[in-house]
Every structure is written in structure tokens, then in C-alpha cells.
Amino acid sequence: MTFTMHTKADLDLASEVQQLLFPKGSPRCQWCCIGSKNRMARGLGGDYFDFIPLADGCQVVFLGDVTGHGLQASVVMALLYGFIHRGTAENCNPLDMAARVNDFLFSFARRSRRLDHFFSTTLFYGVIDPATLEMRYINNGHVTPLVRRGHKVKHLAATGQPLGYFEQPEIIMDHFYFQPDDRFLLYTDGLVEAFNPKRQAFGMPGLERLLRHHRGNHIDFLDALFQALASFGAPDPPEDDCTAIAIDFHENAR
Numbered sequence: 001m002t003f004t005m006h007t008k009a010d011l012d013l014a015s016e017v018q019q020l021l022f023p024k025g026s027p028r029c030q031w032c033c034i035g036s037k038n039r040m041a042r043g044l045g046g047d048y049f050d051f052i053p054l055a056d057g058c059q060v061v062f063l064g065d066v067t068g069h070g071l072q073a074s075v076v077m078a079l080l081y082g083f084i085h086r087g088t089a090e091n092c093n094p095l096d097m098a099a100r101v102n103d104f105l106f107s108f109a110r111r112s113r114r115l116d117h118f119f120s121t122t123l124f125y126g127v128i129d130p131a132t133l134e135m136r137y138i139n140n141g142h143v144t145p146l147v148r149r150g151h152k153v154k155h156l157a158a159t160g161q162p163l164g165y166f167e168q169p170e171i172i173m174d175h176f177y178f179q180p181d182d183r184f185l186l187y188t189d190g191l192v193e194a195f196n197p198k199r200q201a202f203g204m205p206g207l208e209r210l211l212r213h214h215r216g217n218h219i220d221f222l223d224a225l226f227q228a229l230a231s232f233g234a235p236d237p238p239e240d241d242c243t244a245i246a247i248d249f250h251e252n253a254r
Contacts, residue, residue: 031130037222038243045241046073048081063186064123094125094138095173105164120164133178148183184247190240196233218246
């Protein structure tokens with residue numbers, strides 16, 4: 001019994017430490033508002049994300065999902081989080097970042113065939129230029145980001161395979177131009193794959209419907225999204241890690 005109590009205390013502490021890695025506020029921008037919301041399935045998890053303002057005024061946003069859940073995923077997640085942060089300071093080119101993350105993970109995967117699949121991740125990594133609202137990005141295996149423009153929802157397709165599985169994966173960089181009043185939504189698959197007691201999935205249609213019709217600000221939207229999951233009957237804590245990032249582009253952008 002004493003061992004179990006100490007184990008839970010250690011896991012709770014590790015969860016608190018992991019939460020310190022996540023941003024506690026949003027970058028102060030004249031051209032956009034950024035918000036995020038996160039729920040881990042087991043206190044510890046494999047979702048990781050951040051917003052990094054660059055010296056030239058550009059904004060980096062990244063979101064990834066490590067294979068698996070719980071303690072092992074949190075270890076790999078912490079390694080990746082630090083690696084991407086340091087790498088962004090040196091070279092924030094999305095294409096180069098994806099290649100370096102893959103090499104980093106693959107170097108660990110080589111060490112154990114039994115554990116190699118744990119050293120893999122999906123990754124969305126974008127750099128937004130506020131002067132033009134152009135975003136250069138890679139999306140390696142991550143679920144489809146969404147952009148609400150008026151009453152329409154655009155999908156930004158994946159640009160390559162998840163990272164860490166292959167020594168030389170397919171990696172392509174793409175571009176997207178935002179417009180004032182756009183809302184950009186990044187999320188992890190735990191949201192759309194959340195199931196209710198009838199084993200029905202929340203799904204992409206539910207997410208798109210909320211994104212299309214919600215007219216509050218980015219924080220209200222994130223609250224509404226997680227409330228919609230609760231009303232749908234998804235468990236709390238969730239069966240899979242759930243993270244969402246909403247970016248609203250201002251009217252006076254550009």
C-alpha cells in the first residue's frame with residue numbers, strides 16, 4: 001500500500017512538471033490572439049505544443065502527438081519539446097525542423113526493436129509572418145488543421161508521414177495565406193476520436209459544425225469545444241490526450 005501511494009505521488013508530481021512545459025499565456029500580438037486548452041488521458045501524456053515569437057516578428061506554433069499514452073509518452077514528449085525549442089532558436093525553417101526531429105527520434109529508435117515504435121510522433125510546425133499572414137508549415141501525420149473563413153471551413157492536408165518511423169520519410173513544406181477574421185484551429189486526434197457511452201465518435205462533422213457556427217472569441221470557442229465533448233458524453237479524463245489551439249486573426253492584421 002505504501003508503495004502504491006508513493007507511486008501515485010510521483011506520477012502526480014511528474015504530471016505537474018509536465019504541465020509547466022506548456023504555455024501559461026499567449027504571445028502579445030497586435031495581429032492575432034492565440035489560446036490553448038489541454039486534457040491528458042492519464043495525467044501524463046504525449047501531446048506537446050507551444051507558441052514561440054521570433055526576433056524578426058514571426059510566430060512559430062507547433063503541436064505534436066507522441067505515440068502511446070501515459071508515462072512513456074511523457075518522457076518522449078519532454079525530449080521532443082526541448083529539442084524543438086532549442087532547434088527553433090537555431091533554425092526555424094519547418095522543412096529543416098521536421099528532418100531534424102525525425103533524425104533525433106530515429107537515433108533513439110535504432111537502440112531497441114522492442115521500444116522503437118515509442119520514438120515516433122505526428123508534428124505540425126508552422127511559421128506565420130504577420131506582415132503577409134503567410135504561414136510556412138509541415139504537417140507530418142498530424143490530424144487535419146482547420147481554417148474558418150466566413151461560413152466555410154478549409155482543411156490543411158498532411159504534408160508527410162509521421163516522424164521517427166523511417167530513416168528518410170516523406171517531408172514536404174506547404175504554404176497558406178490567412179486573412180483577417182480567419183480562425184485557425186489545431187487539435188490532436190483525441191478530440192475527434194472521443195467516444196460517448198454508445199461508442200459513437202465525436203468526429204470531424206461535430207468539430208466542423210462548432211467551428212463554423214461559434215462566434216465568440218478564441219477562449220470562448222475552446223471552452224465551448226470541451227463543453228461540447230462533455231455534452232456528447234465523452235469521458236473526463238479522456239481516453240486519449242486532447243489538445244486544441246485556436247488562433248484568431250484580427251481585422252487590422254496586415
